[in-house]
Amino acid sequence: MLKKKLIQDGKSINSDVSLLKDDIFLNTEPATAKGTKNEIRSNRKKSFFSKRPLWRRILFASKKVKGIILLNVIALVYASNIPVLKEVEAVTDPAVFTVVRFASSAIPFIPFVLRARDDVQTRTAGLELGVWVSLGYLMQAIGLLTSDAGRASFISLFTVIIVPLLDGLLGATIPAHTWFGVTMSVLGVTMLESSGSPPCVGDLWNFFSAVFFGIHMLRTEHISRNTKKENVFAILGYEVCIVAIFSIIWYLIGGWFSSDPGWDPGSWTWTLSWDWILEFPWIPALYTGIFSTGLCLWAEMAAMRDVSATETAIIYGLEPLWGAGFAWFLLGERWGVIGWIGAALVL
Structure with missing residues (x-):
C-alpha cells in the first residue's frame, strides 16, 4: 500500500510540474510575441529617422558608387570639350x-615623371596609355575640322560598343544585348548621317577616335588595377607627356609642309609675338588641358580601380547627350526629326 501511494504521489508531482511548465510557456509566449512586435516597430522608427541626407550618402558611399558618380561628372566634362574645340579651331591653328x-x-x-624615371613598369604603362590616348585626341582634332560638333559627340558613342567587343575578342563572353546595341547604333548613326550637314571624311576620323579611346579605356582598367596608388601620378605624367610630344x-610636320610664311620663326617680330600672345585663346587651352585632360585622366584612372571598362563605357554613353546639348546652346547646331530619332536609337 505504501509503495502504491508513493507511486501515485510521484505521478501527481510530475503532473503538477508539467502543468507549471505549460503555464510558464503559455504566459511567456504572448510576452515574447509582444516584445518582437515592439522591436519591429522600434526598428522601423529607427530606420525612418536614421535615413541619411543625400550628400552624406554620396560622401560615405562605397568605392564603386563613388567611382560611378565620378565617371558621370567626367562624361559631362568630356562632352563640353567638343564644342570648345570646334569654336577654337575657327579662330586659331588647331x-x-x-x-x-x-x-x-x-x-x-x-x-612625378622625374621621380619614377627608374621604374620600368611604370614608365612602360604610362607610355602605352599615352600612345593610345594621343591617337584618339589626334583623330578627334582632325575630324572636327569638317564634322559637326553634335554629330562628333554621337559618333564618339561607338566607344560604348567597341569596348565590350574588344573585351570579347580578348576572351570575355559577349551577351546578346550587346549585339542588339551594335545593330541599334549602326542604324542610329545611319539616320544621324542623313540629318543636318552632309556626311564628310571627318566622321570617319571621329570613328577612329572612338576606337582608340576604347582601347585606351580597356588598358586603363587593366593598368589601374595592377598599379600601386603611389605610382598613379607617375603613370599619368608619362601619359600626358607622350600626348604633348605627339x-x-x-605641329612640326604640319608646319614643314605648310606654305604659310608665318610659320617660319625667322619672320616673327616682337610685335607679332605679343599680338599672338594677346589673341591666343588661353582660357579654352587651359580648360581643355589642365581640367578636361590632366584632371579627368587622373579621375578616370582612380574610378576604374573599382568600375570595369564596360561599365565605364556605358556611363560615357551619356557624353553624346551632353555634347548635343552644348552644341545646341553654344554653337546653334540644329538637326532634323530623322537626326533626333537616330540619336535616340544610338542612346
Whole structure:
C-alpha cells in the first residue's frame, strides 16, 4: 500500500510540474510575441529617422558608387570639350592650340615623371596609355575640322560598343544585348548621317577616335588595377607627356609642309609675338588641358580601380547627350526629326 501511494504521489508531482511548465510557456509566449512586435516597430522608427541626407550618402558611399558618380561628372566634362574645340579651331591653328593644351596638362606631372624615371613598369604603362590616348585626341582634332560638333559627340558613342567587343575578342563572353546595341547604333548613326550637314571624311576620323579611346579605356582598367596608388601620378605624367610630344610632332610636320610664311620663326617680330600672345585663346587651352585632360585622366584612372571598362563605357554613353546639348546652346547646331530619332536609337 505504501509503495502504491508513493507511486501515485510521484505521478501527481510530475503532473503538477508539467502543468507549471505549460503555464510558464503559455504566459511567456504572448510576452515574447509582444516584445518582437515592439522591436519591429522600434526598428522601423529607427530606420525612418536614421535615413541619411543625400550628400552624406554620396560622401560615405562605397568605392564603386563613388567611382560611378565620378565617371558621370567626367562624361559631362568630356562632352563640353567638343564644342570648345570646334569654336577654337575657327579662330586659331588647331595644331598650335593642341600643343599649348597638352603642354599645359603635362607640366604639373613632370615632377612625378622625374621621380619614377627608374621604374620600368611604370614608365612602360604610362607610355602605352599615352600612345593610345594621343591617337584618339589626334583623330578627334582632325575630324572636327569638317564634322559637326553634335554629330562628333554621337559618333564618339561607338566607344560604348567597341569596348565590350574588344573585351570579347580578348576572351570575355559577349551577351546578346550587346549585339542588339551594335545593330541599334549602326542604324542610329545611319539616320544621324542623313540629318543636318552632309556626311564628310571627318566622321570617319571621329570613328577612329572612338576606337582608340576604347582601347585606351580597356588598358586603363587593366593598368589601374595592377598599379600601386603611389605610382598613379607617375603613370599619368608619362601619359600626358607622350600626348604633348605627339602634339608637337604633329605641329612640326604640319608646319614643314605648310606654305604659310608665318610659320617660319625667322619672320616673327616682337610685335607679332605679343599680338599672338594677346589673341591666343588661353582660357579654352587651359580648360581643355589642365581640367578636361590632366584632371579627368587622373579621375578616370582612380574610378576604374573599382568600375570595369564596360561599365565605364556605358556611363560615357551619356557624353553624346551632353555634347548635343552644348552644341545646341553654344554653337546653334540644329538637326532634323530623322537626326533626333537616330540619336535616340544610338542612346
